[in-house]
Amino acid sequence: MLWVALSLPCAPDGTRPSSDALHGLATWALQFTPRVAIADEAVVLEIEASTRLFGGRRALHERIVGEADDLGIAAIGWAPNSLAALACTRAGVRNGLRRPLPELLDALPMEVLSAVAPHRLTLAQLGCRTLGDMRHLPRGGISRRFGKDLLRAMDQAYGLRPETHGWVELPETFRARLELMSRVETAPALLFGARRLLVQLCGWLAARRAGTTAFTLRWAHDAMRSREAGEGGELTIRTAQPMRQIEHLCRLLAEHLARVKLQAPVGDLALEAIDVVPLEEHSASLLPDPKNESESLALVLERIAARLSPERVRRPVLCEDDRLEWAQHWQWALQPMPRQRVAPSDVPQPTFVLAEPQLLAVRDHRPMYQGPLMLLSGPHRVEGGWWHRSEGDGGGDASTHHLERDYWVALSQHAGVLWIYQERLAGDATAWYLHGSFA
Structure with missing residues (x-):
């Protein structure tokens, strides 16, 4: 805690x-x-x-x-x-x-x-x-x-016994009062105490996810005033749009106070929110706002890359490859996207994929995963990778990339629909592996 x-x-x-x-x-x-x-x-x-x-x-x-x-x-x-x-x-x-x-x-x-x-x-x-x-x-x-x-x-x-508290409830309306430390004789000087009340107002508005379009500052004259001065005065401030930014409200109040002349020294201030309306929140995320249709993904990626550095922003790129491990790769977000069309695969694609295929137990030639598995469809042959010998491996052995697998869609009584395969190039072709699952 x-x-x-x-x-x-x-x-x-x-x-x-x-x-x-x-x-x-x-x-x-x-x-x-x-x-x-x-x-x-x-x-x-x-x-x-x-x-x-x-x-x-x-x-x-x-x-x-x-x-x-x-x-x-x-x-x-x-x-x-x-x-x-x-x-x-x-x-x-x-x-x-x-x-x-x-x-x-x-x-x-x-x-x-x-x-x-x-x-x-x-x-x-x-x-x-x-x-x-x-x-x-x-x-x-x-x-x-x-x-x-x-x-x-x-x-x-010491944390050995739980505490009990009476929680403060958020009031439906905002009214706050402040007794000044000393008597104030000029209206602009009221801003020092009024700012404290405005900070409270902005906190109340933030808790209500709202903004104000009008608030009233009232002041009470000192008890030793003359009869002509009256008990006090007030000033109502209105904004063009819902607002809860403390600096803007303070500047606006300061402009109005500069034109006010106090009739007597002031000892108390009071602030009241007159008009309060829900304030539409703006997303603070780096991702594009769905409501802002004019902002493209490219502009968003440029802004993120400028803040985090281009090397830290990457995007996935689809590849023409039936092997799931090679069906996409990551490139820097500001690099041009390759112009290629990836045809849809006829092989069922799982929702979740394991980082490393998991070897399954076999009983009576049937794969096991939380019980025996029922094969629903297959085999779906996936083969490829031999071209890596000349593309990026410096002419080395391509056996680490070349694979030939028969995928099956299987049903587990407890784990749901799974994606399993047999490795046809392996020494033991009877081995089964779990590679993913379907939602």
Whole structure:
């Protein structure tokens, strides 16, 4: 399992982040995985099943870290479970996957577990400074003296007991609020706080696979305002097409804020999505999009070869050869395709072919594969390969390519329809081989 903990900064007096801030962060995180939960001052998310979707652990890590500054995240921690990830964020350890979990946690201060807080003074008097010190205490004594909650939290952090979470559900509508750290007196300066709300909006839109064509930014004036200033103001932004690109939305909002004049200092911001419509996803694959009929395969291969280098892109080419091993070969994708017409073969062609033919057991002159085989059709004679003596083997022996086989379509009671053959040039013509199977 792979868990990530995203911790928001606490107030100087130790007050935890507001519920609005935590739920806003959780809403943004739902674009990566539906398994998101709030734990104390942090949001934890299980992303093991999502790493492949986002291009692997490194790519997902870079994306989360890249947006962390805009969201005001104070610390990020990775670990095999949520409590360990939360402990890493509190201890300043970003990557908790480099060492075995017991070795990692034993070195952390005991305060990284929330369950320790009620018993911190008593544990310190017992000489405990780290989680490793606590783990070496008698389990029975911990349970009797400190209750089962502490022992349960330690077992869950060390992966000895499963965790339970209350998952955050994706809201049907988007409304987010942000209390500014200081009073803002000019409208363009509101963009700094509004960007954080827009990042949350884009995360919510990504989780819903949608885009917005209109959103409203509202601001509330400071309580010490004049009566003429009113309680606040608002600004509605509309886009020409559904959008969830953060940079585009920020530039658009900045253009509108430049023409706004605030009547009083602003202390709070609120963002609401007005119009939300499904957004048609564009394929991120290197392969051609079936909906884009104007893009030919040749152009796609050129683009892939430019990214990966021409030597790494090959295409199959059919050959005029009845031997299945030689019926096709691979050439560089940018090489011209040979102009030849391959006539259809009269020999049945299997769906799946073994890399190496498998020698079959024989009983009473009948081939065996998970029981006796019933021959349905055949023989289908396949012969060829003698021309390789002069084509590409430097005049050497062509016996490794020349073959003469009699193929049969056989039925197995358990394995289905198979493709088997006898090697007529072999010393023992009674030997049977399995070469493939039919779907």
